Amino acid sequence: MTAPKNTGPKYEPYDFANRRHIGPSPAEMEKMLATCGVADLDELIDQTLPKGIRMAKSLDFGTPLSERGALDRMRETAAKNKVLTSLIGLGYHGTITPPAIQRNILENPAWYTAYTPYQPEISQGRLEAILNFQTLVCDLTGLEIANASLLDEATAAAEAMAMCQRLAKSKATAFFVDANALPQTIGVIRTRAAPLGWQVIVGDPFTDLDPSAVFGALFQYPGINGEFHDYTALIEKLHGANAMAAMAADPLALALLKPPGEMGADIAIGSMQR
Incomplete structure (x- = not known):
């Protein structure tokens, strides 16, 4: 009785992973260098990296440190910094996270x-x-669904504007932005709207917003000046004009304030990276 002849696939040599995943082989390097018209790597570097910006000597890193020694050195260096209180505002303040x-x-x-x-x-x-x-x-x-998630609040605001334009039944080509929105939010919205041909109107929601002239509006809650309002009536007017409403809210403040969903907002955005 003889064993059947093995006609299955031949296994690769044990080092096939190295040859496939750890850079080019010497033969491949020679071919690549020849394609570039150089004899070796040194000549390639000479042609691509100007000598004027190269160091003529090796870097002096000093004596190696242990992990503990490196941490002590970094703490010593960091202790020279003067930590000042920022009064610039226009953002989110740090919060206390209980150790538990x-x-x-x-x-x-x-x-x-x-x-x-x-x-x-x-x-x-x-x-x-x-x-x-x-x-x-x-x-x-106070909304039914949530994503997980976008890059930052300004990016989310631009996506909210685009979402309003796609879903609203309004034929308007303008989007209203609360003047109390964060500057970076307004900037990203304008950048996103420009190539799409949408007009961005920035103003006071209670005096400058014409629901019939926009396909959506973004309200900041609370605003950069710390004020917060109930936008229920404005949102109802927007819906009556077939426009949509988005709210840029501080998630931590929503633990106490009226949720956007209870005001009738269609979209809510905010920064969860506190």
């Missing part, structure tokens, strides 16, 4: 380590964290 929340939620590895180690289900901890995040956002904003 910081350790058991923000620093809890169970939220971000891979319970399921294979990619199709990604990380169960991450999925649970996203679900909790979205649930929190829905609770704070």
Whole structure:
């Protein structure tokens, strides 16, 4: 009795991963250099990196330090800084995070380590964290769904404007922005609107907003001056003109203030990176 002849696939040599993933081989490098018209890497560097900006000597890094020594050195250097109180405003102030929340939620590895180690289900901890995040956002904003998430508040505001334009039944080509919105928010909205041919109107919502002239409006809640208002009546007028309403809210303030969803807002945005 003889064993059947193996007609299956031939296995690659054990070092195939190195050859595939750890840079080009010497033969490939020679071919690449020949294509560039140079003999070796030194000649390639001579032609691409001017000698005037190269160092003639090696870098002097000093004596190596241990991890503890490096940390002590960095603390010593950082202690020379003068930490001043910022009075610029126009943003979000730092907040106090109780140690119990910081350790058991923000620093809890169970939220971000891979319970399921294979990619199709990604990380169960991450999925649970996203679900909790979205649930929190829905609770704070009073809206039914939440994403997870965008780059920053200004980017989200631009996306809110685009969403209003796509979904509103209004034929207007202008978008209203609360003058009390953060400057970076207004700037990003204008940048996004310019190539699309949309007019951006910045003003006081209670005196300058014409619901029939816009496809949507963005209200800052609270504004850069600390004021907050109930926009329910304005939002009803926008809806009556087939326009939509978005609110840029401080999520922490929403723990006490009336949620945007209860005012009738269609979209709520805000910075959760406190």
